[in-house]
Every structure is written in C-alpha cells, then in structure tokens.
Amino acid sequence: MDILTVKDLKVSFEAGAERLNAVRGIDLEIKSGEVLALVGESGSGKSVTSKAILGILPRGARIEKGSIKYRGRELTSLTESELEAIRGRCISMVPQDPFLSLDPIARVGEQIAESVFCDGCLSRSEKRRYKRQRALELMREMGIVNAEERFYEYPFRMSGGMRQRIVIAEALAPSPEILICDEPTTALDVTIEAQILDLLGGLKKDRGLSMLFITHDLGVVARIADRVAVMYAGKIVEVGTVDEIFYDPKHPYTWALMSSMPGGTEKRLKSIPGSVPDMRKKITGDAFAPRSEWAMEIDYAMEPPFFKISDTHRVASWLYHPDAPRVDIPKDLRKRIEERRAHTDGRG
Amino acid sequence: MAEDNAKVNAVSGKNGEVLLSVSSLSQSFEGGKEDVKALCGVSFEIMRGEIFGLVGESGSGKTTTGRIITGIYQPDGGDVIFEGERIRAGTKAIKDKIKLLRARARRNIARLRLYSARHVRDIPQIAKNIDYVKNDLRKRLKKLSDELVAAEDVSRKYRKKAHPDIRMVFQDPSASLNPRMTVGESIREALIAEGVKDSELIRQRVSEVLLSVGLPKSAASRYPTELSGGQRQRVGIARAIITEPKLLIADEPVSALDVSVGAQVINLILDLAAKMSLSVLLVAHDLSLVRHVCDRVGVMYKGYLVELAPAGELFENPKHPYTKALISAIPIPDPIIAKNSTRVEFSAEQDELSGEFCDIGGGHFVLLSRCVRWSDDG
Numbered sequence: 001m002d003i004l005t006v007k008d009l010k011v012s013f014e015a016g017a018e019r020l021n022a023v024r025g026i027d028l029e030i031k032s033g034e035v036l037a038l039v040g041e042s043g044s045g046k047s048v049t050s051k052a053i054l055g056i057l058p059r060g061a062r063i064e065k066g067s068i069k070y071r072g073r074e075l076t077s078l079t080e081s082e083l084e085a086i087r088g089r090c091i092s093m094v095p096q097d098p099f100l101s102l103d104p105i106a107r108v109g110e111q112i113a114e115s116v117f118c119d120g121c122l123s124r125s126e127k128r129r130y131k132r133q134r135a136l137e138l139m140r141e142m143g144i145v146n147a148e149e150r151f152y153e154y155p156f157r158m159s160g161g162m163r164q165r166i167v168i169a170e171a172l173a174p175s176p177e178i179l180i181c182d183e184p185t186t187a188l189d190v191t192i193e194a195q196i197l198d199l200l201g202g203l204k205k206d207r208g209l210s211m212l213f214i215t216h217d218l219g220v221v222a223r224i225a226d227r228v229a230v231m232y233a234g235k236i237v238e239v240g241t242v243d244e245i246f247y248d249p250k251h252p253y254t255w256a257l258m259s260s261m262p263g264g265t266e267k268r269l270k271s272i273p274g275s276v277p278d279m280r281k282k283i284t285g286d287a288f289a290p291r292s293e294w295a296m297e298i299d300y301a302m303e304p305p306f307f308k309i310s311d312t313h314r315v316a317s318w319l320y321h322p323d324a325p326r327v328d329i330p331k332d333l334r335k336r337i338e339e340r341r342a343h344t345d346g347r348g
Numbered sequence: 349m350a351e352d353n354a355k356v357n358a359v360s361g362k363n364g365e366v367l368l369s370v371s372s373l374s375q376s377f378e379g380g381k382e383d384v385k386a387l388c389g390v391s392f393e394i395m396r397g398e399i400f401g402l403v404g405e406s407g408s409g410k411t412t413t414g415r416i417i418t419g420i421y422q423p424d425g426g427d428v429i430f431e432g433e434r435i436r437a438g439t440k441a442i443k444d445k446i447k448l449l450r451a452r453a454r455r456n457i458a459r460l461r462l463y464s465a466r467h468v469r470d471i472p473q474i475a476k477n478i479d480y481v482k483n484d485l486r487k488r489l490k491k492l493s494d495e496l497v498a499a500e501d502v503s504r505k506y507r508k509k510a511h512p513d514i515r516m517v518f519q520d521p522s523a524s525l526n527p528r529m530t531v532g533e534s535i536r537e538a539l540i541a542e543g544v545k546d547s548e549l550i551r552q553r554v555s556e557v558l559l560s561v562g563l564p565k566s567a568a569s570r571y572p573t574e575l576s577g578g579q580r581q582r583v584g585i586a587r588a589i590i591t592e593p594k595l596l597i598a599d600e601p602v603s604a605l606d607v608s609v610g611a612q613v614i615n616l617i618l619d620l621a622a623k624m625s626l627s628v629l630l631v632a633h634d635l636s637l638v639r640h641v642c643d644r645v646g647v648m649y650k651g652y653l654v655e656l657a658p659a660g661e662l663f664e665n666p667k668h669p670y671t672k673a674l675i676s677a678i679p680i681p682d683p684i685i686a687k688n689s690t691r692v693e694f695s696a697e698q699d700e701l702s703g704e705f706c707d708i709g710g711g712h713f714v715l716l717s718r719c720v721r722w723s724d725d726g
Contacts, residue, residue, distance in 0.1 A: 041606035041607065041608065041609075042606055160406075189405035189406055189633065190405065190633065190635065190674065190677040190678060190679075191405065191673060191674060191677045191694075192405075193677065193679070194676075194677040194679070194691055197679075198691075216606065216607065217679060218681040219636075219678070219679025219680055219681045219686065220679050221681070222679065222680060222681050222682055222683045222685075222686040222687075223679055223683075223686040223687065225683075242683045243683055243684075246681065246682060246683050247683075256608065257607065257608065258681065260607050260608045260610075260611040261607060261636065261681060262634075262636045262637045262639065262640035262641065263636065263640060267618065267640070267641070268615050268618060268619075269611035269614050269615055269640070269641075270611060271608055271609070271611035271612040271615060272608035272611075275576055275578070275609075337682075340680075340682045340685060341682075341684075
C-alpha cells in the first residue's frame with residue numbers, strides 16, 4: 001500500500017525579481033516498508049522535494065501546485081500545528097551533516113529523550129523515566145556500546161559516525177512510519193558510511209520502516225534502495241526498481257550519470273558535456289536535450305510524457321515513443337554492466 | 349638512498365626517474381592535553397609524470413602530507429627531496445633527539461659518580477668510564493648538531509616559501525578564490541610573486557592558461573561568484589599551472605563537485621598531466637576514482653602509510669588489514685554485488701600500525717610488524 005503519494009508537485013523559490021522553479025511537477029509514491037532513493041546532482045530538486053513533504057521549505061519558497069498525501073491525508077493544506085502532529089510521529093528526517101544537526105550544549109541522551117512521546121504516561125516522573133529508558137533502548141539499537149555512559153556526553157566529544165547514530169536515534173524516537181534521509185552519509189568516511197548504511201538497512205528490515213533516501217551516490221543507492229527515481233532539473237526522468245535502473249537504464253541522463261562514474265577501460269572519465277539549465281528561465285521540452293547526444297527535434301519543443309517500460313519502470317523520454325528510432329544503451333555502459341555481472345556470477 | 353630508489357624502480361617496473369622523495373616525515377599538532385600525532389614516519393616517492401594517489405579517511409594525515417610538501421606546514425621530522433634538492437627538513441625531531449641524548453648521558457654520569465662515592469677503590473676506572481660517556485656524547489652531539497644545522501639551513505632557505513615547481517589545487521574552489529578579485533587577478537598572482545613584471549606578458553600567459561583549462565579568455569574579467577563550481581575549479585587549476593610546475597598537489601579536487609562535473613575536472617587534470625608531463629599527487633577519499641586514475645596508490649591510516657602499491661595490484665590484492673577493510677567498504681554501483689558483499693571490519697591494534705614498511709615484491713609495500721617473506725597462500 002502507498003503510504004505517501006506526491007502528485008504533480010511544483011515548488012518555486014524567490015530569486016531576485018523572478019522565481020526559480022526548483023521542482024517542476026513530480027509524482028512519486030512510497031509503499032509501506034520500502035526504500036525509495038531519489039538520485040540527482042545538486043540543483044536537481046531532490047532536497048527541496050523532501051523539505052516540501054515535511055513542510056519545512058525555507059523562506060521565499062512555496063508550493064505552487066500539487067498534492068502530498070500521507071495515508072490519504074492531504075499535507076499541503078494543513079496548518080502549522082496540524083503539521084506538527086505529523087512531523088516526527090509519522091514522517092521524520094535524518095539530515096545530512098551530523099555536525100550541524102545536534103544541539104552542541106545539550107547532552108545527547110537528553111536530545112533523544114526530548115523527541116520520545118509517552119501518550120500513556122500519567123505523572124511527570126513516570127514520563128521522565130519512560131523517556132530516558134526509551135532513549136537508552138534506542139541508543140543500544142543504534143549499536144552504541146555503554147549507552148548509559150554515552151547518554152550524558154556532549155556531541156563534540158563524539159565522532160561523526162557516532163553523532164549520525166545519535167541523529168538517527170533522535171529521528172526514530174517518536175516511532176515514525178517514514179524516514180526521510182537527506183544524504184545521511186555524505187559527510188562520513190567510507191567505512192563509517194558502510195556501518196550507517198548497514199544500520200539503516202537493518203531498521204528497514206526489523207521495523208518495516210519506509211524510507212525516502214536522497215543521495216547523489218549511485219553506490220549508496222545500489223546498497224540500500226528497493227526503487228529508484230532519477231531527478232534532473234526539477235523533474236523525475238526515470239523511475240524503476242533498483243535492478244531495472246542499474247541493469248537496464250533507459251533515460252540518456254541515467255546513462256550519462258552511470259557512465260561518468262570511475263570504471264570502465266578508458267583512463268579518461270566520461271563526463272556530461274554542458275551544464276545544468278538555468279532554472280529561472282522557462283524550460284521548454286526535455287531539459288536534458290541540450291546535453292544529450294540522442295536529442296531529437298521534438299525534445300526541444302515538447303516535454304516528454306512517461307513511457308511505460310514495465311509495470312514498475314517508467315521513463316520520460318521521447319526515445320520510447322513508438323514512432324521514435326530505436327536506441328540502445330551506450331555500448332561501453334552495457335559492457336561495464338555486463339562485466340560487473342560476470343564478476344558477480346563468478347563469485348556466487 | 350639512490351640504491352634504494354633503483355631497487356624500487358626495478359621492481360615496480362617504472363623506469364621513471366624520481367621527482368619527489370619524502371622520507372620519514374613526522375608531524376604532530378598541539379591538541380588539548382596531549383599532542384596529536386598527524387604523521388608517523390611516512391616515506392614514499394613520486395616519479396616524473398606519475399599520478400600518485402594518497403587515500404585514507406579523515407585524520408589519516410593525507411592532507412598534512414600534501415601541505416608539508418607545499419610548505420604550508422613545517423614538518424617535525426623527516427625530509428622532502430625534490431629533484432635531488434632538499435626543500436623541507438624537520439628540525440624538531442633532531443632537537444628532541446639531542447635533548448634525549450643529553451639527558452641520558454647526564455643520568456649515566458650521575459649514576460657513575462654515585463657509584464664512585466661508594467667504591468673509592470674503583471675511582472680511576474670510573475673516571476675513565478665517565479670520560480668515555482662524555483666523549484661518546486660529544487661525538488654523537490656533533491653529528492646531530494651538524495644534521496640540525498643542515499636542516500635549519502634548509503628550513504630557513506625555504507621557510508613558508510612555495511616552490512615554483514610544486515603547486516597546489518585546493519578542495520573547495522569557492523573558498524580558495526578571493527571573491528573580491530577577478531579570475532584574471534587571482535591567476536596572475538603566482539606570476540607576480542615570482543617576479544614577472546611585464547604586464548603584457550602576464551596578460552598573455554593568463555589567457556593561455558585559461559584556454560588550456562577550457563575557459564574562454566573573457567573569463568579573466570569575471571568574478572568567482574559568476575562561475576559555476578566546475579568552472580571555479582578550472583580557475584583553481586589555471587592558477588596552479590601558470591608557473592608551469594612539475595608537481596601538482598591536488599587535495600580532494602572534486603569532492604565538492606557533482607559526479608559529471610567532477611569527471612570533467614579529473615579529465616582536465618589527466619590531460620594537462622600528459623601534455624605538460626606533470627606529476628600529480630592526488631589526495632582523495634574516493635577510492636574508485638583513485639583506482640581508476642592513479643598509477644600507484646598509498647593508503648594512510650592514523651598517520652601511518654600502511655600500504656603502497658601499483659593501483660591495480662592494491663585493489664586486487666590488498667594485504668594490510670586496514671586496506672582490506674577500506675576496500676570492502678567501497679559502495680559499488682551494482683545492486684546484486686552491493687547487497688551480497690561481505691565487509692571486513694578493522695579496529696586498530698597498535699602492533700598493526702608500527703613496524704617496518706616491507707617490500708613484498710612487485711613494488712608492493714606493506715607495513716608489517718616484522719618483514720617476513722610473503723608467500724602467496726599467506
């Protein structure tokens with residue numbers, strides 16, 4: 001069942017006299033117990049989408065159009081106090097930088113306890129005891145040894161990985177159904193990143209937690225996601241299961257993104273020519289067309305609709321119109337995917 | 349030293365000549381109660397035209413190493429030799445050694461004197477012993493103080509001075525460019541610092557380097573804020589190559605950039621390296637990038653260089669437990685591999701980090717507690 005659905009969401013920012021269209025109409029849905037990864041480069045609108053869902057858009061930004069529904073309940077029309085009941089308890093967030101997101105002058109245990117709810121607690125002292133106990137349980141669940149001692153520590157005494165564990169514990173304290181993770185491992189070292197990803201993967205399995213996972217790192221996506229949505233210039237260009245996106249990508253931008261990762265036989269890396277479009281201007285047609293070697297005339301004139309590849313795989317590119325010439329995934333990318341495949345078969 | 353180099357070249361199959369040699373660098377920073385050891389005896393060489401990668405996590409000392417080579421930090425101990433000339437030398441370690449030696453001699457003499465007070469009969473022998481200790485101390489002190497004088501000469505000569513043939517590309521292009529200076533002004537600074545006065549020549553050189561990093565000549569009159577991240581990093585590279593250096597130290601040059609833009613910048617560095625026969629020290633935490641781009645790679649952990657090998661060999665056949673853990677943590681963009689891969693954990697035991705840097709053949713070096721012959725099944 002879909003617990004979160006976003007329909008035709010448009011978000012714009014104030015940019016001087018004009019408005020910058022950061023998100024230009026996206027649809028997505030998250031099913032219960034599923035991890036949806038939102039992939040894209042900076043400026044693609046992935047963080048803005050997550051902030052719109054939580055109703056924490058910065059000043060000057062507004063939702064132009066569209067609906068965000070949590071379990072059938074429209075979020076865009078809620079008042080601030082109604083939203084507060086949703087935030088945390090239903091949808092919670094793990095921000096990117098664990099160095100900025102903790103209160104530097106509060107003990108970490110107390111910061112976690114603060115976000116614990118105790119609906120059945122009668123007296124104040126009972127509430128306090130319960131909150132403390134829950135915070136300790138969460139710290140242990142996050143793999144923090146000697147939670148009792150760590151409870152009274154301040155964030156500056158902790159390493160980046162440890163702080164991110166505290167932040168995750170804090171996000172989970174109100175027992176949300178959906179966790180939005182905005183680049184939760186970008187600020188961390190690889191070995192710590194791997195530990196945090198394991199932790200998040202475990203949470204998904206044990207608690208049946210749904211996640212919206214925002215990242216630019218395809219390696220991280222491959223590890224954690226069930227489904228993937230690729231964003232470019234404020235639109236979703238391709239969406240599918242993780243296997244479909246990694247083994248059978250369809251959109252030229254997805255190809256380009258995958259090809260520009262180090263690997264393959266050539267020493268020079270594949271890069272995408274040109275740069276992202278200016279989002280202050282009106283974009284007609286396919287935003288990626290000027291950088292794509294497969295662009296057709298229609299790409300500059302009309303925005304492509306989604307074409308269905310399979311029940312779960314959709315791609316927004318005119319290349320999949322029945323009348324379009326048949327194009328295949330670039331040869332060297334196909335080769336890279338197959339080589340990795342062969343490597344796995346050999347192993348398993 | 350020269351013999352060692354020849355040996356390294358022979359086994360690694362690199363016929364190049366050594367451009368930069370770093371030997372037993374050590375560095376510590378003041379931090380709270382105790383000093384923090386940032387580098388513990390790091391040694392490696394970079395050949396002419398080589399792309400040398402240095403990887404490790406935060407706090408491993410990779411940036412410190414780059415900064416010592418460029419002269420931003422004065423090392424505590426160890427040397428940096430560039431094209432046969434000693435350009436950086438640590439003095440603090442030698443001073444510490446002298447202090448230690450003096451203290452030890454003083455202690456020995458005091459002990460001998462105490463002994464002589466109790467054993468009057470042995471006084472002549474003890475006096476001889478004391479003389480011996482004193483002579484020995486004098487001899488050793490002489491040697492050390494010669495070393496110290498030489499090192500001080502080097503550090504005085506090159507103190508805080510950038511070597512025109514060693515240039516640096518910084519991590520964050522928006523933080524490393526002065527926002528109040530136009531791109532042209534930022535780029536030409538290095539030439540002016542070198543004493544070039546002919547303004548026509550300077551203007552011409554600025555246009556040349558702008559073109560060679562793929563920016564239009566007109567970019568010279570723009571301000572950094574008008575440029576995108578990728579373009580700013582191109583400016584960062586332009587100002588590094590304007591003096592036609594022989595070694596480029598690139599400290600995380602693409603970690604602040606998006607994948608596709610980062611790829612453009614890396615390609616540019618590779619192209620320039622080939623065209624200008626530049627050597628590059630690439631400091632990075634992105635292991636797949638380093639694997640793809642570098643000829644040889646050194647792995648650092650907590651100030652130690654734990655492993656050094658040709659890139660392919662290092663990733664296919666890692667030996668040090670830390671390298672194994674690091675490689676197993678690389679996120680691989682393939683769902684089946686990523687979800688089924690097993691990770692190796694590593695927690696540092698002190699004995700795994702001290703010892704000797706052993707050659708195990710094929711230009712592959714590992715930090716081991718004791719050098720033993722490495723067998724393939726081990």
